[in-house]
Amino acid sequence: MALSYNFLLLCSLLFFVSPIVSQTSFRPKALVLPVQKDAATLQYVTQIKQRTPLVPVKLTVHLGGNILWVDCEKGYVSSTNKTARCGSAQCNLANAKACGGGICGAGPNNPISNTGTHGDIRIDVLSIQSTDGRNPGRAVTVPNFIFLCGSEFVLQGLANGVVGIAGLGRSKVALPLQLAAAFSFDRKFAICLSPAFPHTNGVIIFGEGPYVLSPNVDVSKSLTYTPLFINPVNTESGFLGDPSVEYFIGVKSIRVSDKAIPLNTTLLSIDSEGFGGTKISTVNPYTVLETSIYNALVQAFVNAMPNVTRVAPVAPLGACFKSSDIVSSRFGPSVPPIDLVLQNDVSWSIIGANSIVRVNNNDVSCLGFVDGGVRPRTSIVIGGHQLENNLLQFDLASSRLGFSNSLLFQRTVCDNFNFTSA
Numbered sequence: 001m002a003l004s005y006n007f008l009l010l011c012s013l014l015f016f017v018s019p020i021v022s023q024t025s026f027r028p029k030a031l032v033l034p035v036q037k038d039a040a041t042l043q044y045v046t047q048i049k050q051r052t053p054l055v056p057v058k059l060t061v062h063l064g065g066n067i068l069w070v071d072c073e074k075g076y077v078s079s080t081n082k083t084a085r086c087g088s089a090q091c092n093l094a095n096a097k098a099c100g101g102g103i104c105g106a107g108p109n110n111p112i113s114n115t116g117t118h119g120d121i122r123i124d125v126l127s128i129q130s131t132d133g134r135n136p137g138r139a140v141t142v143p144n145f146i147f148l149c150g151s152e153f154v155l156q157g158l159a160n161g162v163v164g165i166a167g168l169g170r171s172k173v174a175l176p177l178q179l180a181a182a183f184s185f186d187r188k189f190a191i192c193l194s195p196a197f198p199h200t201n202g203v204i205i206f207g208e209g210p211y212v213l214s215p216n217v218d219v220s221k222s223l224t225y226t227p228l229f230i231n232p233v234n235t236e237s238g239f240l241g242d243p244s245v246e247y248f249i250g251v252k253s254i255r256v257s258d259k260a261i262p263l264n265t266t267l268l269s270i271d272s273e274g275f276g277g278t279k280i281s282t283v284n285p286y287t288v289l290e291t292s293i294y295n296a297l298v299q300a301f302v303n304a305m306p307n308v309t310r311v312a313p314v315a316p317l318g319a320c321f322k323s324s325d326i327v328s329s330r331f332g333p334s335v336p337p338i339d340l341v342l343q344n345d346v347s348w349s350i351i352g353a354n355s356i357v358r359v360n361n362n363d364v365s366c367l368g369f370v371d372g373g374v375r376p377r378t379s380i381v382i383g384g385h386q387l388e389n390n391l392l393q394f395d396l397a398s399s400r401l402g403f404s405n406s407l408l409f410q411r412t413v414c415d416n417f418n419f420t421s422a
Helices: 002-016 089-093 175-183 291-303
Strands: 030-037 044-050 055-062 069-071 098-100 103-106 119-131 136-150 164-167 188-192 202-207 224-229 251-256 278-280 287-289 320-322 338-342 347-350 356-359 364-367 369-371 380-382 390-395 400-406
Touching: 044 136, 089 119, 136 175, 175 188, 175 202, 251 291, 287 291, 291 364, 291 369, 347 400
Parallel strands: 055 164, 069 136, 278 380, 287 369
Antiparallel strands: 030 044, 030 119, 030 202, 044 055, 044 119, 069 164, 098 103, 103 119, 119 136, 188 202, 188 390, 224 400, 251 338, 287 380, 320 364, 338 347, 356 364, 390 400
């Protein structure tokens, strides 16, 4: 019976988000979105086109978000906008438990301000560019894209001009699975984030590779893989039995200059209440560590740099140093490497470009890790600064993460995706 129900839901998703790709039989193998880092908020912002007629919509990227939501209170005008009726396939796919006036709803969540409210599940047109992994191609359209209506209240703390959240989580109605169902391509996507330099783009690619960055580097050929895990407890609501849609990996140990730091290893596993473990986040600007892990990392890092002067902290960063004592290289500041040793004994290496944050007119260099307190929901949250110029591929079908380590080793960066049409 459960099998039949899941099959019907899948068929419904395929039906309701079935695409209009063009007047020809063109069907893309992948789709692409540009991403910019907002210097004021350190959020990663993308833009899609939605509604009829199409209008550009700026959204903050939330890797662990369960749905795309936009503010419908101000200026939402569309001739193709429809509400989802209670009990409909769209409501079931969105796991929308609330129902009022015959319309189902859910809670649009703002992970920046930790605010939320109730909103209607809606269906409307969404347009996005196709790609061959090297250049953007023609735009394609999903006529019945499922999204959630938010309100102006929930926009608090989002970057200037942003009107919602682009959720990339494991949910059936987040962008990756809706787009994969609409165009029948692989259930995977890749993110490659860039620092907040002027006119600098990162990229999100939905579907299969290649992921080609100038000068003709196909990053898909050099990925290292590790399993993705599911936290059985929703990390936003804390509801047991309602699994998280965020992306967790298994960190076994942390090494600084190839030496393991002392850790309470029980913090590295997810317990029965959903506490612990390691997740990846685009809404945390820096990696956040449980207090004992943070203290052990800082101590090891300081000990490995005996000739570097420590200076006053610059909030929220607690371990800061005199920049003039640190030599620079094409891999960033020359500081001790930090390695996350993962579940299958592969390492995610964090070099100076990703471990150090320059502040105070570059006079101060801070370790880009934050103390997350004694009992946080998640022990290690890998944040945006550590992700920059690393390409990450999330393979939802195989439940595995592919990662490149720093693209600087391959003499390229995320900004080198060619957004000029071929």
